[in-house]
Amino acid sequence: CSSPPTSTSSLLPPSSSYLDSRPSFSHFPFCSSLLFRSIVLGMSEAICGIEYQSVDATTEEILRALIDGVGADYVVTPLLAWQDAPANATCSTLTYAPARADGEASAQDWHSCVVGSAARDLRLYPAAAATSAHLSLTALLMPDLHQAHGFATTADPSNTSFSLEYLSTILGSPIPSSSCLWIPVQVSQWRAWSDLHCATGWHAAIFPVLRLSAAQAWGNDAQGAVDEKIVRRWRGEQVKAILVEAPRVKKGKGSVPLPTPSPLLAALSKAMVAIGAQCVLTVPPKATMPGARAAEFYSALLAEMRTWRPDTGGADAKESFEAPYHDVLQSPLQPLADHLESATYQVFEQDPVKYRLYREALVEALDVDKRIARDKVDTVVVYVVGAGRGPLVRATLAAAAVTKRNVRVYAVEKNPNAVHTLRHAAVRDGWGDVVTILAGDMRATGPPERGHIIVSELLGSFGCNEASPECLDGAQDLLLPDVGFSIPASYSSWAAPLCSSKLYTEARSFYIDDALGVAGNTGESGGRSPRRALETMYVVSIWNADVLTDAAELFSFDHPTPQPTNNDRFASVTFEAPYDTTVTGFGGYFECVLYGSVHMSINPASHSPGMFSWFPVYIPLHTPLGVAAGERVTLRMTRRSAAHTRKLWYEWTVSTSGGQTTALHNVGGRSHAVGL
Amino acid sequence: CSSPPTSTSSLLPPSSSYLDSRPSFSHFPFCSSLLFRSIVLGMSEAICGIEYQSVDATTEEILRALIDGVGADYVVTPLLAWQDAPANATCSTLTYAPARADGEASAQDWHSCVVGSAARDLRLYPAAAATSAHLSLTALLMPDLHQAHGFATTADPSNTSFSLEYLSTILGSPIPSSSCLWIPVQVSQWRAWSDLHCATGWHAAIFPVLRLSAAQAWGNDAQGAVDEKIVRRWRGEQVKAILVEAPRVKKGKGSVPLPTPSPLLAALSKAMVAIGAQCVLTVPPKATMPGARAAEFYSALLAEMRTWRPDTGGADAKESFEAPYHDVLQSPLQPLADHLESATYQVFEQDPVKYRLYREALVEALDVDKRIARDKVDTVVVYVVGAGRGPLVRATLAAAAVTKRNVRVYAVEKNPNAVHTLRHAAVRDGWGDVVTILAGDMRATGPPERGHIIVSELLGSFGCNEASPECLDGAQDLLLPDVGFSIPASYSSWAAPLCSSKLYTEARSFYIDDALGVAGNTGESGGRSPRRALETMYVVSIWNADVLTDAAELFSFDHPTPQPTNNDRFASVTFEAPYDTTVTGFGGYFECVLYGSVHMSINPASHSPGMFSWFPVYIPLHTPLGVAAGERVTLRMTRRSAAHTRKLWYEWTVSTSGGQTTALHNVGGRSHAVGL
Incomplete structure (x- = not known):
């Protein structure tokens, strides 16, 4: 494995085939609509609706007023229309008029x-669902979760959580497939939701x-500070809209003065529009x-x-590059088994930061390293391994x-395709005798001489997850004993717990075409859950997610190693839940010391500014874990490999x-492994 | 539904077909063994083994000494035999000798x-598992859970819980199918286990x-009081043996005095032998x-x-009747759809308590009820409904x-088969004109006259779960308005959380032959879990279980009802975990007022002494819930019915x-419903 190709965490367009072929509710409610502007890229305005609560005009009149007049989308x-009925009547005995x-x-x-x-009465739901299906509506607004409901003989005494009646009703009728x-x-009711x-x-x-x-x-008083936690935890949910009640229009003449959004609304709209929420103005009955x-x-x-823009945290090159990939899960590459395509190389080479860091590391090494001092x-x-x-x-040259050293x-x-490109470059750029191109597997041919430095870019998003330790152990025979060193010198894997309804449901349906041919996203937790899909690490730009804490370090590797033996690892890290939340999985990152003071990182706490070559990995769980504020969450993970099957994999629990323990995920690499 | 047969919670022998046809690990390790006595019934001795820790004799010598000499089973x-190896060696590089x-x-x-x-080294496991399979052993003793393990490069820093290394090792090799x-x-390490x-x-x-x-x-000092909780929580696990270290034999002459079991051992052995644990004496290396x-x-x-007997809580008729049914799950009856067999009637009629309670209720009613006073x-x-x-x-007569009343x-x-028996009894016992036998469905023929009392025994183990409310609502037209009453007068459903590894794993494999044809008890939580099996209420003598708290009341019904409308119910009850534990499901019970002061109950807190007509129900969960001491556990349950499909079912979540919420179980009665 001495010459794997350029790293890795694939940035192929999100329209690759697995996305097209599987049904996805993530497209709803409005992606397919002509009237609604795409929110993916270049979005300049929030999408806005208006909520009417009564039926005293025809739909035609409403739509004309809507589009020509008020200007909602x-x-x-x-x-x-509800025929008033006794409070103890059930769905089946009530009457209504369309x-x-x-x-x-x-x-x-x-x-x-x-x-x-x-929204007016929970008992309307079965009839409304049928009407919604008949009209092919893309969404149906339900009664407020905490509105009083009328038909339970014994009322649910809990008012801090959802009522069983509500739950049983929405699951009791089929949800139209297109809806x-x-x-x-309420904003404060994250837990109930x-x-x-x-x-x-x-x-x-x-x-x-x-x-x-x-x-x-x-x-108008922008006094109150907003509790940041309240906004943060909604970031982990797939919030589809903010319904904002309009102020009353007082009697009088002349135009009504525009109110100022409260600090809560200002913070919430920024955060929610960023994850695709629309804004709905609710007008009085x-x-x-x-x-x-x-x-x-x-x-x-x-x-x-409309002016409520997504809070994208700056519109730099990294941001605009990543936007189309937000929350798009990608199956990790198998860099040792497959040849990368030219387009993939090109994407990686566009990174404005990564190769600058390599150059700086090489400069520092050539300048100050005593083992290769000028004297x-x-x-x-x-040796550039995986050129x-x-x-x-180019970074080496x-x-x-810069350092005026001979190399x-x-x-x-x-x-072989990349070798072809290298040979062209050697001629075009006049590399001459300075650069020798070695095609093929080093292990078979043997090196022409021993080297001082191995330079490689074999890291995956999780550091060691694309077999960099094994490859560099294999390549370190290229180095002069006691003298040679590696760039990168060391790297480590990091993980942080997160709450993301989006990533969980996306992952659950990822291998939907596999094996059973049964939809994974039917919302039914029991039947045939796609275990494989929930035991695979995905490369993904984590976006619609609440990353709960700083990341913690799991595994680390140094190169060269005095005596290469075994790169299996066990690790255990503990996090504390900052508030009541649900852990749906973990974000995985790497940190790396290229040389001396030159670091490279995708750990959010130390991310190399502007670098976009790697998205994090998402490490899923079979089942989300509900945890209370202050509860400790321990991730235990093992990195294992098997020589006889030439596989590398991770297991975790x-x-x-509070006493919950998940099953051990990906036992023996049964669902996902990297070939060695 | 005016004349359903006698109630219900089936006590057919546990050898019915579904048990024979499905594989069950519950038979292991020793049920199939000739040498080992059955512990099911009439057990007079505990089964005992002896653990040797070295290999300085052949198996043949050991077995001869064992059977002829020491007297273990x-x-x-x-x-x-382990070839000592460097601490950082892995399984694959170690050598051993059989x-x-x-x-x-x-x-x-x-x-x-x-x-x-x-037991000596975790690294031995793969080889030992293979040897165990080769020899068809029924069990393999593993290293102690908290023994130090040697081969992790990074040690698991947690010493209060299991090590990931242990877990990954036991799941990393296949467990032989017969083993x-x-x-x-350690006794104190329930949580780690x-x-x-x-x-x-x-x-x-x-x-x-x-x-x-x-x-x-x-x-010899029986001083220390045993923490009852320590023993109780092991009651919920399938403890297969107690390994007791033998005291050292000091040098000297004459026979060694026998030590006295400590209070802990005394309490533990009673409780564990009762749930099938064996006793193993561990002798020094x-x-x-x-x-x-x-x-x-x-x-x-x-x-x-050997004299450590199960603590059965008394060997009364009820106890000896129930022993063969401990933890044997039975699918609930469909009393309205099926005719009971004569043997089933006979089983129920043997109950020494139930009909005495009915007689006492009738006596009290005939004596003191003002609506039917003698004057x-x-x-x-x-009317005896479901005679x-x-x-x-007979109880009425x-x-x-006793009361010298005319009836x-x-x-x-x-x-029709039971009607035949009734007609014979009328002749044999000389019922004459006092008793009129009405065959068939009352709703079709109409009653000859209105009555003062309806007597029925329609209750299921969970009270209303065999449609007693619906049947009695339908039958109350038999009563004289404002005068007539019902025996039972009222009843209610109760539930208590429990921890039972046995019931959970049994339930999970219950419908193993269904649908997918895939074993449910493979220990794999992801793939194809038999949802139907974990959404069905079972009738079962709950035994190898830790019932965590007193039961709480969910639903109640009174008869006759002023205006029969709807017997749908919502209920929510909250329990507090007495210690760190795992809620695997709930026990379900009923309480009933037959008349006035005469109560009938299978709720453990008020169980009618000696009555054995009903086993509780077990209400399972898809996934066990780990909870900490003091954590509140809320069961929300709905009893629902649908007129158009003539079904009755329960849903629960x-x-x-601490923030965990299960999926809603049995939505719309998809997995289990009773026909109306």
């Missing part, structure tokens, strides 16, 4: 411009929407067809809401020029101080 | 009289054995062939250990005789104050 409106006829709007408008509302449910919750979602088996078509009263949303003065006010408010060594022999299309060769470079590469 | 002995040749004993003796030991693993743990077992996915072939040092086991004096001492100790009513009209073979008719009894029965 879509409307949320009741589907059924409030909407399907001829009132085109099929496309129903699909694109209308979210159905069943999803919006569950309105999370418990409910968990009890649905993390149903992939049930989403939270955050409801803010006018008092919460608007306030009986304001379906508002007077001109109110309409003007709502229109102005919607215009204000001892005239020509420094450098690819040559970026590390540049460092030699002799051996570029070792097993991919998580325990909490 | 089986021997625990090392399988492999300590035993298979010709040293017969195949039957290997299978019946030898437990293999891999099981014994994991020795439970975490380990959970991390194996509750593997059905991995069991704990409890290891007691000589200091813990023997003490190099005592494989002890001198005559030591052999005599060990022999005497083993004779003492108002001359002849009391009694079966007539026990409630007996109560009339006219209508015995309503839908099962459990939340903990």
Whole structure:
């Protein structure tokens, strides 16, 4: 394994085949809609809707007013007019009248411009779900999670959590396959929402929407500091919308002054729009067809809401590069088994930071390392192991020029296509005798001479997960004993617990076409869970997630090793939950010392600024773990390899101080392993 | 549904077909062995083994000494002689020599009289497992869970829990299909064991054995009180053996005095032998062939250990009736759909308590009820609804005789076979005109007259779970308005959380032949868990279980109801964990007021003494919930019915104050429902 290709964590476009072929609720509610602007890239405005609570106008009238007048992108409106019924009546004995006829709007408008509302009474849900399916609506707004419900003979005494009645009702009728449910919750009720979602088996078509009263949303006094935790924990959920109640329009003349968003709304809208939430203005009952003065006010408010931009943390090159890949899971590469494509090399070579760091490390080594000091060594022999299309060769030559050192470079590469490119480069760039290109596997041919430095870029997102330790152990015979050294000199693997409904449900459905041919995202936790999908480490730009703590170090490796034996490792790290939350998995990162003071890292706490060659890995769990504030969460992980099967894999299990322990994941590499 | 047969919770023999047809590790290790006495019934002695820790005699010599000399039932002995190896060597680089040749004993003796030991070093496990499979051993003793293990490069820093190395090792090699693993743990280390077992996915072939040092086991001072919790929590595990270290034999002459078991050993042995644990005497290394004096001492100790009897809590009729049914899950009956067999009626009629309670209730009613006072009513009209073979008719006639009241009894029965028996009884016992037998469904024919009392025995183990509310609502038209009443007058459903590894693993494999045809008890939690099996309420004599708290009331029903409407119910009850434990499910019970002061109950806190007609129900969970001492566990349950599908079912979900919430079980009755 002496010449694997350039590293690794694939950045191929997210439209690769596995994404197209599997059904995904992540596209709902509005990705398929013509009227709704894409939020993926270049987004300049938030998507805004308006919620009407009464039915005193036809859908046609509403849509005309909506698009031509108020200027919302879509409307949320009741589907059924409720015949008042005794409080103890059940679904089956109640009567209702459809409030909407399907001829009132085109099929496309129903699909694109209308979210159905069943918000008035839980008992409406079965009928509303049927109507929603009939009209191909993309979303159905449910009653508020904590609204009083009427039909339980024995009321659920708990008011801090969801009611069993609510849960049983939404699971009791089939959710239309093209639709999803919006569950309105208060901002402070993360736990109730999370418990409910968990009890649905993390149903992939049930989403939270955050409801803010006018008092919460608007306030000219920007006094109160916002509890950052409240916003942070919603970052881990797939919040589809913020429903903001409009202030009352007081009687009077002239235009109504625009209110200022409260600090809570300001913080929340930034964070939620960033993860794809839309903004909905809820107007008072009986304001379906508002007077001109109110309409003007709502229109102005919607215009204000459009300006709520995602808080992307700066629009640098890294950010715009990564945006299309947010939360897109990618199966880890098998760099030793496969040849990378030219486009992949090109993507990696575009990184503005990585090769600068390598150059700086080489400069520092050539300048100050006593083992190759100028008075001892005239020509420094450098092996570039896995030279690819040559970026590390160029970095070496540049460092030699800066330090005015003589070097002799051996570029070792097993991919014949990349060797071809290297030979072209040697001619074009005039590498001459300084660079020797060695094609093929070093282990078979033997080196022409021993070297002073091995330079390699074999790290995976998790550090050792693409067999860098094994490869460098194998390559260290290239070095002069006691003199030679490696760049990188050492590296380590790090992990941090996170809460992400998005990543959990995406991972669960990842290998959906495999084996059983059964959908993994039906929201049913029992039946046939795709174990393989929940035991694989994914490369992913972690975005719609609440990373709960700083990362902790698991494994570390130094090169060269005095006596290469075994790179198996056991590690155990403990984190403390900062607040009540749910651990759905872990983010995995690496830190690396290239040489001396030159570090390279994708650990969030020390991330090399602007570097985008690696996304983190997502380490999933079979089942999310609910934990309380202060509870300790221990991740135990082993890195194992088997010589006879030439495999490298990780196993892991998580325990909490509250007494939960997961099964050991990926036993014996049964679900995911890297070939050696 | 006016004439369902006699109640219900089936007591058919446990050898019914589903048990025979499914593989079950519960038979291991020794049920199939000729040498080992059955512990099921009439057990008079504990089963005892002896553990040798060295290999200085052949198996043949050991077995001869064992059976002819010391008097143990089986021997625990090392399988492999270890070639000492460097501490950092891995399994694959170590060498060992087989300590035993298979010709040293017969195949039957290997299978019946030898437990293999891999206790000396974890690295021996893969080789020992292979040897164990070759010799068809039924069990393999593993290294102590907390023994120091040598081969991790990075040691697991946690010493309060299992090491990942241990876990990964036992799951890394296949467990021979006919065998099981014994994991020795300290009595105080329940949590470490439970975490380990959970991390194996509750593997059905991995069991704990409890290891007691000589200091813990023997003490002439019976001073220390035993912490009851320590013993109680092992009651929820499938403890296969207690390994008791023998005291050292001091030099001297004459027989060695027998030590007294410590209070801990005394309490533990009673509780563990009751759930099937065996007793193993561990003798010092190099005592494989002890001198005559030591052999005599060990022999005497083993004779003492044989007398450790199960603590059955009294050998009354109920106890001896129930013993064969301990932990045998039975699918609930469908009493409305099926006709009971005569043998089933006979089993229920043997209950010495149940019909006495009914008679006492009828006596009290006939004596004191003002609605049917002697000065108002001359002849009391009694409807026995679901008369079966007539026990409630007899109870009514007996109560009339005691109170000297005139009665006219209508015995309503839908099962034509039982009607036949009733007609014979009428002739044989001279019921004459007093009793009228009404065959068939009351709803079709209409009653000859209105009655004063309806007597019924329609309760299931969970009270309302065999449709008693629906049946009695339908039957109450038989009663005179404002005058008539029902025996039972009311009843309620109760539940208590429990920890039971046995019931969880049994339930998980219950529907093993169904649907997927895949074994559910492979210990793998991910793949294809038999959801249906873990959403069904089972009738079972709960035995190898730690019932954690008193039961709490969920649903209640009164009869007759003023205006029968809907028997759907929602309930939520909260329990507090008494210590760190794992909730694997709930026990379900009923309480009932027959009439006035006459109560009938299977709730453990108020169980009618000596009554055995009902076993509790076991309400399982998809996944056990680990909880800490003091944590609150909330069970939310709904009783629902659907008129159009004529089904009755329960749904449930459990939340903990620590933040765990299970999926909603049995949504819409998908896995288990009772026909109406």
